[in-house]
Amino acid sequence: MPITNKYGLSTPWIRIAEQNLYDKVGWRSATELVGPVRLAMLRDRHREHIEVDVCDMSHAILGEAVHTLLERAGDDAITEQRFIIDVMGKEVSMKPDRFEPEAEHLRDFKTAKVWAYVLGTKDEWVRQTNIYAHGLRQHGHTVSEISIELLIKDWDYKGPLGQTTIPKNEYPESPIIRIPVDVWLDADVEDYLRDRVMLFMDLEDTPDNELPICTMEERWGRPDKWAVKKKGGKRALSGGANFETEQDALDFAVTKNHPCDIEFRPGKSTRCEHFCDAKMFCNYYLNHINPAF
Numbered sequence: 048m049p050i051t052n053k054y055g056l057s058t059p060w061i062r063i064a065e066q067n068l069y070d071k072v073g074w075r076s077a078t079e080l081v082g083p084v085r086l087a088m089l090r091d092r093h094r095e096h097i098e099v100d101v102c103d104m105s106h107a108i109l110g111e112a113v114h115t116l117l118e119r120a121g122d123d124a125i126t127e128q129r130f131i132i133d134v135m136g137k138e139v140s141m142k143p144d145r146f147e148p149e150a151e152h153l154r155d156f157k158t159a160k161v162w163a164y165v166l167g168t169k170d171e172w173v174r175q176t177n178i179y180a181h182g183l184r185q186h187g188h189t190v191s192e193i194s195i196e197l198l199i200k201d202w203d204y205k206g207p208l209g210q211t212t213i214p215k216n217e218y219p220e221s222p223i224i225r226i227p228v229d230v231w232l233d234a235d236v237e238d239y240l241r242d243r244v245m246l247f248m249d250l251e252d253t254p255d256n257e258l259p260i261c262t263m264e265e266r267w268g269r270p271d272k273w274a275v276k277k278k279g280g281k282r283a284l285s286g287g288a289n290f291e292t293e294q295d296a297l298d299f300a301v302t303k304n305h306p307c308d309i310e311f312r313p314g315k316s317t318r319c320e321h322f323c324d325a326k327m328f329c330n331y332y333l334n335h336i337n338p339a340f
């Protein structure tokens with residue numbers, strides 16, 4: 048992937064960005080396998096033509112910086128060590144952040160925005176860390192606990208005030224939180240890995256436009272919603288903000304003893320819009336998310 052430097056930043060930024068992009072070993076990484084297959088395929092096929100500006104990699108660079116600092120803890124933990132396992136004859140690589148052999152505890156460090164936390168990329172994290180645990184077991188370790196330590200970049204002590212669409216009870220309590228992860232049985236990880244490897248292999252020759260569309264979860268999506276407001280009012284009525292169909296909103300409106308407006312609130316696909324570097328090669332993005340292109 049060619050890296051551009053539109054704002055004339057100094058070379059260290061470019062080097063960090065390059066390291067982040069080209070750290071690929073084996074057939075596929077655990078991170079790729081748990082992510083959207085369409086995105087991984089498009090990235091591979093169009094790698095030479097996907098231009099990324101160093102500024103657009105600020106999130107990845109920040110994540111890398113946090114990892115590097117945490118790696119310096121200087122204790123007996125195994126940090127950032129590469130493991131490769133064989134799944135159906137394919138090399139799957141992984142680099143767990145931190146494994147404490149004595150405590151049998153695997154920890155993964157992540158940086159994300161509040162929205163990523165609230166929207167639930169967590170399932171992807173659960174699958175990824177359980178593959179790491181499987182890889183560690185394959186190399187003779189015992190893993191009995193997994194947790195994710197998440198640094199939330201845009202956390203605000205005032206809570207979700209500026210982000211009114213985030214329910215107060217879903218807002219994280221502090222800027223760094225620990226999320227315990229369910230430890231899967233090894234047989235379940237093996238089944239999951241086999242399914243993913245087979246899916247990726249089966250789709251290797253599928254044309255771009257016929258690759259399965261990334262799911263709502265993979266797109267970090269929010270579905271369309273309808274809200275009910277008092278006629279002429281600005282805010283949704285209590286209990287009237289989150290209807291999944293227009294009919295549900297209409298049914299709610301007729302229970303009120305005053306005229307109402309129904310407001311359509313279009314959904315979002317945050318990953319497609321802001322974090323997918325292959326989007327210009329994705330017919331779903333071009334036709335549905337940003338048809339202006």
Ligand code: SF4
Pocket residue numbers: 083085086089260261265266316318319320323325326329330331332
């Ligand atoms: S633009 Fe969206 S649907 Fe297309 S590959 Fe990227 S994440 Fe998937």
